[in-house]
Amino acid sequence: MSATSLETASTTTAAKQSLFPARQSRIEHLRDRFHQIRKFSSALCVGLEPEDCVVQSMPDVSPTKWHLAHTTWFFETFILKKFVPGYRAEIPEYAYLFNSYYNAAGDMHRRDLRGLISRPTLSEAERYRASVDLHIDELLSNSDDSLLDEIEPILILGIHHEQQHQELLITDIKHVFAQNPLYPVFRGGRARHSVRAEDRTAAECSPYRFVDFEETVTAIGHAGDGFAYDNEGPRHQALIPAFSLATRPVTNGEYIAFIEDNGYSRPEFWLSLGWMTVKEQRWNAPLYWIKRDGTWWNFTLSGLRPVDQSEPVTHVSYFEADAYANWVGARLPTEFEWERAALDRPIEGNFVEDENFHPRALPISGDDRHLHQMFGDVWEWTRNAYSPYPGYRAAPGALGEYNGKFMCNQYVLRGGSCATSRTHIRRTYRNFFQPEKRWQFTGIRLARDPE
Numbered sequence: 001m002s003a004t005s006l007e008t009a010s011t012t013t014a015a016k017q018s019l020f021p022a023r024q025s026r027i028e029h030l031r032d033r034f035h036q037i038r039k040f041s042s043a044l045c046v047g048l049e050p051e052d053c054v055v056q057s058m059p060d061v062s063p064t065k066w067h068l069a070h071t072t073w074f075f076e077t078f079i080l081k082k083f084v085p086g087y088r089a090e091i092p093e094y095a096y097l098f099n100s101y102y103n104a105a106g107d108m109h110r111r112d113l114r115g116l117i118s119r120p121t122l123s124e125a126e127r128y129r130a131s132v133d134l135h136i137d138e139l140l141s142n143s144d145d146s147l148l149d150e151i152e153p154i155l156i157l158g159i160h161h162e163q164q165h166q167e168l169l170i171t172d173i174k175h176v177f178a179q180n181p182l183y184p185v186f187r188g189g190r191a192r193h194s195v196r197a198e199d200r201t202a203a204e205c206s207p208y209r210f211v212d213f214e215e216t217v218t219a220i221g222h223a224g225d226g227f228a229y230d231n232e233g234p235r236h237q238a239l240i241p242a243f244s245l246a247t248r249p250v251t252n253g254e255y256i257a258f259i260e261d262n263g264y265s266r267p268e269f270w271l272s273l274g275w276m277t278v279k280e281q282r283w284n285a286p287l288y289w290i291k292r293d294g295t296w297w298n299f300t301l302s303g304l305r306p307v308d309q310s311e312p313v314t315h316v317s318y319f320e321a322d323a324y325a326n327w328v329g330a331r332l333p334t335e336f337e338w339e340r341a342a343l344d345r346p347i348e349g350n351f352v353e354d355e356n357f358h359p360r361a362l363p364i365s366g367d368d369r370h371l372h373q374m375f376g377d378v379w380e381w382t383r384n385a386y387s388p389y390p391g392y393r394a395a396p397g398a399l400g401e402y403n404g405k406f407m408c409n410q411y412v413l414r415g416g417s418c419a420t421s422r423t424h425i426r427r428t429y430r431n432f433f434q435p436e437k438r439w440q441f442t443g444i445r446l447a448r449d450p451e
């Protein structure tokens, strides 16, 4: 029973008094979650210098400072301005600078020019964060249950929104650092994963096999009380013909075999648009890979190092994932196949909380009957265009712009990555990017049809 229904069920003063702690604990819970997420954003920035936090290395990348301010703008715009009577923003111009794409919330600065904004400074952005945090804290502390009922769904959305930006903050600073010939180190990495790359070979990673799934009709999409984005519903029945799914993602070593078989110069494996992109961009390997003296190296958040053949390949586009699958005689899974296969898999894996900031090799276990690394490590491209589920309708108003308006020219990815929070991912979670994007931790899991 929720705190709200407890209170409405109470009639005597004594009962109400005894139930006061219920509201207090609800407020404490929300405040704790809010502050925990906000502090985690700050923790991710430990070690970054102000100069690091203002660079925009390409239009898709936002400066760290912008992420810190934009997530703050979200709470200010959708909670403080709505629920605090007479609330006045200390610096109204921030609404223009830090709105991302919410047309219903007003005009916004050009996305590709975010790196030109040296003022407000990083410390001013941090002051903005502290100010909004204080106001949110006060609002929550002074809210009764009916007001909390209104605020809570938006606060939870804001928390998940900030977790998305925490992932972007990591992938964006990686792209920024990758432009620097000195290859700065974001985090050193943990000792237990510091096996020298040259000491690891593909042989150390168990070969994948395919797990078979029978044809079935199953429910797809989110159900239940917990949070989910609107694009994960409505839950609906889907026919999923028999298929097989690989027990683990494709490794760097396996991907090198594709490169060495001239995969990047053989158009027969590529979608037309993918082939055009390969030619235009002169791709010959995943993003962040360079070849030195015949050896592949890749830039990681722990610096430049030789490619570890046993790690899942990452920073590949949909086009590369699809071409690799064609080369090996398989295909990418559909998002429904992925979700069905993930149903009985625990949500465990290498997430941002593990602070590896890089996908990890699958430990050799000998268990080749189950699917591994479905969650964490690398987002897995599916062959599904990102489109609405049957019956989907975006909510009215600015928050309805969160997902629905992007359902065009993008592909769905599943499972989360080493930059995703463990508390953010779900089996029904649908991430989406354009097929040529490579700067997220995106990887490949193979599927195939019955023999």
Ligand SMILES: [Fe+2]
Pocket: 070, 100, 161, 165
């Ligand atoms: Fe955002």
